[in-house]
Amino acid sequence: MSGDYTLAEMMCVVGAREFPKRGVCLLGMGLPVLSGLLAKLMHAPEIAICTEVGALDYAPRPDVVRASIGIHDLILNDGSAMVTDMVDALGTLLMGGNVDFGVLQAAQVDKFGNLNTLVLGDYRAPERRLGGTGGNTEIACMAKQLITIMPQERRRFVERCDFITSPSYIDGPGARRRAGLEPQGPNRMMSTMGVYRFDTPDGGETGSCEAILEAVFPGLDPEIVQIETGWTLRVADDVRELEPPTTEELALLRRLDPYGFYLVPGRY
Amino acid sequence: MPPRACLARCGIIPAVPEIKLMGENEAIERFVADGDSVYTGYTSVAFGLCRAIARAGKRNLEVVGGSVGIQGTMLVMAGCADRVRAGYIASALRPGAITAMMESGELKYEDYSNQAIALMLMAGALGIPFIPTKSFLGTDYLDPKNAHHPGAYLFDQKWREMESPFDGQKFVALPALKPDVAVLHAQRADKYGNVQAWGHQGDAKWAYWAAKKPIVSVEEIVDTEMIRADPGRTIVPGFKVAAVVHMPWGAHPSGLTGYYDFDYGFNAKMGLGRITRSKEEYADWAAEWLDPFPDHAALMARYVELYGQDTLDAVRVDAGPVTADGISYGHGRNLRFRMDP
Numbered sequence: 001m002s003g004d005y006t007l008a009e010m011m012c013v014v015g016a017r018e019f020p021k022r023g024v025c026l027l028g029m030g031l032p033v034l035s036g037l038l039a040k041l042m043h044a045p046e047i048a049i050c051t052e053v054g055a056l057d058y059a060p061r062p063d064v065v066r067a068s069i070g071i072h073d074l075i076l077n078d079g080s081a082m083v084t085d086m087v088d089a090l091g092t093l094l095m096g097g098n099v100d101f102g103v104l105q106a107a108q109v110d111k112f113g114n115l116n117t118l119v120l121g122d123y124r125a126p127e128r129r130l131g132g133t134g135g136n137t138e139i140a141c142m143a144k145q146l147i148t149i150m151p152q153e154r155r156r157f158v159e160r161c162d163f164i165t166s167p168s169y170i171d172g173p174g175a176r177r178r179a180g181l182e183p184q185g186p187n188r189m190m191s192t193m194g195v196y197r198f199d200t201p202d203g204g205e206t207g208s209c210e211a212i213l214e215a216v217f218p219g220l221d222p223e224i225v226q227i228e229t230g231w232t233l234r235v236a237d238d239v240r241e242l243e244p245p246t247t248e249e250l251a252l253l254r255r256l257d258p259y260g261f262y263l264v265p266g267r268y
Numbered sequence: 269m270p271p272r273a274c275l276a277r278c279g280i281i282p283a284v285p286e287i288k289l290m291g292e293n294e295a296i297e298r299f300v301a302d303g304d305s306v307y308t309g310y311t312s313v314a315f316g317l318c319r320a321i322a323r324a325g326k327r328n329l330e331v332v333g334g335s336v337g338i339q340g341t342m343l344v345m346a347g348c349a350d351r352v353r354a355g356y357i358a359s360a361l362r363p364g365a366i367t368a369m370m371e372s373g374e375l376k377y378e379d380y381s382n383q384a385i386a387l388m389l390m391a392g393a394l395g396i397p398f399i400p401t402k403s404f405l406g407t408d409y410l411d412p413k414n415a416h417h418p419g420a421y422l423f424d425q426k427w428r429e430m431e432s433p434f435d436g437q438k439f440v441a442l443p444a445l446k447p448d449v450a451v452l453h454a455q456r457a458d459k460y461g462n463v464q465a466w467g468h469q470g471d472a473k474w475a476y477w478a479a480k481k482p483i484v485s486v487e488e489i490v491d492t493e494m495i496r497a498d499p500g501r502t503i504v505p506g507f508k509v510a511a512v513v514h515m516p517w518g519a520h521p522s523g524l525t526g527y528y529d530f531d532y533g534f535n536a537k538m539g540l541g542r543i544t545r546s547k548e549e550y551a552d553w554a555a556e557w558l559d560p561f562p563d564h565a566a567l568m569a570r571y572v573e574l575y576g577q578d579t580l581d582a583v584r585v586d587a588g589p590v591t592a593d594g595i596s597y598g599h600g601r602n603l604r605f606r607m608d609p
Contacts, residue, residue, distance in 0.1 A: 053470045055468050073530070085472070087474060095383070127371075128367070131361035132360065133355055136381075163414075167406035
């Protein structure tokens with residue numbers, strides 16, 4: 001046990017533990033960067049971390065002073081196997097089929113794992129305009145597997161995204177193929193309450209393609225998770241309780257975020 | 269006869285290359301016209317050149333870039349730009365003047381993505397009319413009703429869903445993008461505008477080639493021999509560049525690989541957020557950090573006066589573990605030949 005930790009810290013630690021253990025990944029802006037760095041340094045040293053800005057196979061030195069702040073951070077130039085441009089990173093690397101998994105965060109997610117980074121409300125009469133998708137859209141379209149890390153709140157976990165900027169299983173089985181996209185999976189989602197998989201054995205061709213809660217944070221039960229979920233939650237029969245972060249995980253995570261850029265107190 | 273003279277005699281290059289080095293205000297005055305589309309992105313951030321555009325009072329500009337940083341939305345707040353074509357607008361991340369102007373339609377905008385703008389710039393550079401992508405498939409961007417929104421200005425010219433003539437695969441055709449101007453900041457150049465840049469480039473690499481008039485500010489002006497001894501680092505040759513400007517700290521408070529980091533401390537003090545929070549706050553900010561300065565050097569002098577040289581030096585990159593070894597571009601003696609007749 002490690003004493004006090006925030007739900008956001010727990011989410012990053014769980015994300016890092018659940019990272020695939022090898023493969024080429026593209027990290028999106030926000031918590032995926034922090035969680036990805038923790039994974040690389042502790043749980044999945046063989047992954048090749050890339051960003052859309054052009055750093056490929058970033059290998060932070062063990063004594064790296066901090067996680068990259070955003071994905072444009074110049075720190076990513078120090079120790080990458082290759083630095084190049086966005087046509088290479090999102091074209092050659094991603095569209096060329098060389099990305100095993102993408103890790104993304106968004107403003108909204110829905111029960112099929114689709115993401116929204118653009119607008120709340122109707123796009124044609126926006127309630128709240130957001131920053132925009134950056135590379136989120138193409139990573140969701142083309143990564144072979146999608147990992148989502150985002151805080152769980154009822155306004156973020158919605159039945160259907162106000163605007164799907166970044167497709168996972170769209171509206172259910174077969175939808176990716178009909179849209180012209182390749183199968184994708186097994187997709188996973190980490191929130192500030194638990195871990196989800198998606199009900200499809202073949203990357204979105206069959207199964208319901210809906211999110212299934214398979215693990216909860218220490219001390220939570222699925223009924224509490226349902227309160228912060230905007231659709232009727234499906235829960236795995238063998239839902240498990242996650243181990244709290246270890247002292248080592250927490251210490252490294254906090255060291256990587258010395259300015260509180262990611263783990264803003266009180267945000268989640 | 270030296271090779272240059274020989275190539276010049278054949279009409280391949282001018283006998284004496286044109287000197288592209290000029291001051292920032294002259295470059296903006298000569299090469300930025302009202303109504304131009306202007307690339308400014310999230311890497312190679314030409315903050316100083318964007319301030320020069322704002323000072324020059326240009327009008328009706330379109331800001332383009334995969335991700336548009338605050339130097340781009342500063343042009344909107346300054347009344348210089350009225351359209352934004354981007355995948356990500358940093359200033360819209362939090363509610364403020366930019367989001368309000370987008371929601372009301374006062375600011376025109378077209379949403380793309382980072383990959384889209386990068387590919388569109390590449391298509392523009394390649395001189396082809398469009399480029400296919402598999403991005404946007406399965407999203408609400410392609411819903412025809414979303415072609416009309418409060419900020420729309422491209423409508424059916426924005427993109428087109430198509431099928432490959434060869435295998436029937438679905439794709440989205442993105443139109444080529446050739447901005448009138450690109451403002452970029454890089455590490456070094458010679459006075460002829462041969463620019464060298466290193467570090468991750470985002471979509472800047474293709475902006476150098478897609479833009480009709482690339483304007484490049486650099487940290488250092490170096491001898492042309494230094495460029496020609498290391499041509500693999502050149503991102504654009506001088507003949508493609510409209511103007512090169514010597515501007516130390518030209519990306520500040522953004523960073524530049526090998527020179528300085530993003531100045532988070534200054535951002536906190538100077539409050540870049542003030543630029544787009546409200547029109548009133550912008551006016552205060554501009555009175556403090558834009559209007560008083562005839563050029564970027566004067567602004568940096570003010571920084572040092574207020575916060576001290578030590579504060580500025582603290583964001584400088586120490587050339588420790590990341591310095592690359594010298595490499596050779598030499599060739600074997602048996603391949604030497606003389607160009608003299």
